Amino acid sequence: DLTNTLTGIVSSSSRNVEAAWHTLLAQSLQGSTTFSQADIIGECLHSLQDLQDGPLELVASRAFSRLLKGCLRFSSTDEKALQGWLKYGQSLQTKMPAIAVAVVAAVQSEVEGTQVYDRACNEAAARLSGIPPNRANEEGLHLLRYISVLAPPANSDVAFIPQQRALFVLQNMQKWVASEEDLAEEINARLAHLGTILLPIVQDMPGSHLDFLLDLTEANLEASSLEDYDSFPCLYHSLQLLATMRDLAATNATVREVWKERKTESLEIVRSLFLSMYEGLLSHSSAKEACVNLLIDLSAEIPQTAFRDEESSKSLSKLLLAPNEQVQITAYRRLSAKTRELVADLVVQAALAKPGTEAPHDYRLPIDILANISNNSPIDLLADANPPAHRIHAFFLSWLVIFDHFEGASLQLSSRYMEDLQRRDLVASNLLPSVFGLCGDSAVAPAIDSSLWNFDEVFLDYLEVQEVRTWQVLAAHLFFRALVRMPTLVRSWWFNLRDRQLSTQVERFTSRYCTPLVAARELQHLTESDALSKLQDENMSVKILSTNEVVATYTVDEHPMEIAIKIPADFPLHSVEIKDIKRVGVSESQWRAWILAVQQLITSKNGLVFDALMLFKRNVEAKFAGYEGAECESKYRSLRIIVSMC
Secondary structure (H helix, E strand, O other), X not given: OHHHHXXXXXXXXXXXXXXXXXXXXXXXXXXXXXXXXXXXXXXXXXXXXXXXXXXXXXXXXHHHHHHHHHHHHHOOOOHHHHHHHHHHHHHOOOOOHHHHHHHHHHHHHHHXXXXXXXXXXXXXXXXHHOOOHHHHHHHHHHXXXXXXXXXXXXXXXXXXXXXXHHHHHHHHHHHHHHOOOOOOHHHHHHHHHHHHHHHHHHOOOOOHHHHHHHHHHHHHHHOOOOOOHHHHHHHHHHHHXXXXXXXXXXXXXXXXHHHHHHHHHHHHHHHHHHHOOOHHHHOOOHHHHHHHHHHHHHHOOOOXXXXXXXXXXXXXXXXXXXXXXXXXXHHHHHHXXXXXXXXXXHHHHHHXXXXXXXXXXXXXXXXXXXXXXXXXXXXXXXXXXXXXHHHHHHHHHHHHHHHHOOOOOOHHHHHHHHHHHHHHOHHHHHHHHXXXXXXXXXXXXXXOOHHHOOOOOOOHHHOOOOOHHHHHHHHHHHHHHHHHHOHHHHHHHHHOOOOHHHHHHHHHHHHHHXXXXXXXXXXXXXXXXXXXXXXXXXXXXXXXXXXXXXXXXXXEOOEEEOOEEEEOOOOOOOOOEEEOOOOOOOOHHHHHHXXXXXXXXXXXXXOOXXXXXXXXXXXXXXXXXXXOHHHHHHHOOOOOEEEEEO
């Protein structure tokens, strides 16, 4: 409101200002004439300039710049008036450097591309090239501030200075840094900003200046922290310089060669800053947010192998709790990628391990992720008047990491993970109550219209973390993942529910929105080339019917063997039904053992229909291996396997 009020005052006061007014005011501020026109803007600018060399110098110069910029925006100006302001700013560089910066900052966008502007840029660069190290902290620092507002923005088509002059500037900056002078801390930030301005200009020129800029960047980053407010300018400009170097390396061979050689060391510092940012995120500021966004952007360049160590996992798990949505998602994706790599390695290790070998500790779910889940139940958090959205988001992301452990895992490995969850009772007492506390007809949140969503996958970048609807979608997705990966635990929880209303609600939600997806997933898996190559051969064939039925036939000497499996409408709340179609050539006890094994694999071991078919195939092959055709002809007729969905 205050900003709007002040803007209105400036607008109304500038409405009748003519171009000549600007010339007269600039001359009066310079002291060459007396400003006789009585107006509020002129008086304010005079008063603000008079506050230089005092305790309010910084605030006064910023106010001067904003007021002048507003006046230029709302009043009438011409080229002469604008150039007059630029020349006035140039004239103050030694006498009143803060006002010089203020004036140039206000007028830069208006004069950019003019001859007067080009001359001012070249003069400033020439002066900077000639300042020795012993004058860097005074004259040099003032000039760096001046150039930072004089230079055109990164997206401008206007060239700041010629290439050779830019190289001279960088070479002199190298002398500053290499000298024994105790340079002011601000100079490091200003040099990084200057490097970001000049790097696109000198990108085609090989030389030590590129290594100098990376040395400067690395030194600045190592001395910066998100917990130190005073280091934010240095951190921001250094990260911006590093990002500029990375971007130019994609299109420029000279920069690419240096970047390729040096990026590992630079990105390692970025990795350390990213992993250690949790404490710094507990407070918020726009400057900090700008630094965090750059860290997230640059962290995407870090190879996944850099996050394989245990300490990285702990830090990433902690970052899931960070009060910053993008940091949380970035940490989750790193953990997800690491988890999938780990699971793939463990599956291979298990396949190569000798019988009786003790399973490594990696067969257990990560303790830090389990702690995130235990300590951040949405139902408990939503009881607060202002629930912490980032902690609720952390709950869902942590569960996603848990479910990622089941992707590609063997039955043995999945069973170990299930034991961890059962030991802590996290599914029955944590996940499922949270899911239906959000998705059901509870007082915690209005019921979700599930017909509007598909829950088999979510796109985290498109979700609004602050909205309850987002939490409901994530909760429904977790329930879908639970039905797919741990149906026995979900089924056990549902069977033991004493709340009839909740039980009915769960059954209705499952059969209407989840069972079709789960069943489709089961059937889709059977059509994949890898699955078909394992199931089908000269003896076994699989056929999927349009009625959601799968027919698997095992043939011995032209005699087909078949059996039936039925998927209920609320699968997997109710397990599949194994139907005894025909038993031929197998004793009743053996047949029952086969049927029971198939039933238990799906019901108790969280196996897929594919796994059940593979088990049946192995049993049949083991039974009939070595039989001659004549013997088979008298003993076998047919056994039929039908998988259908109501």
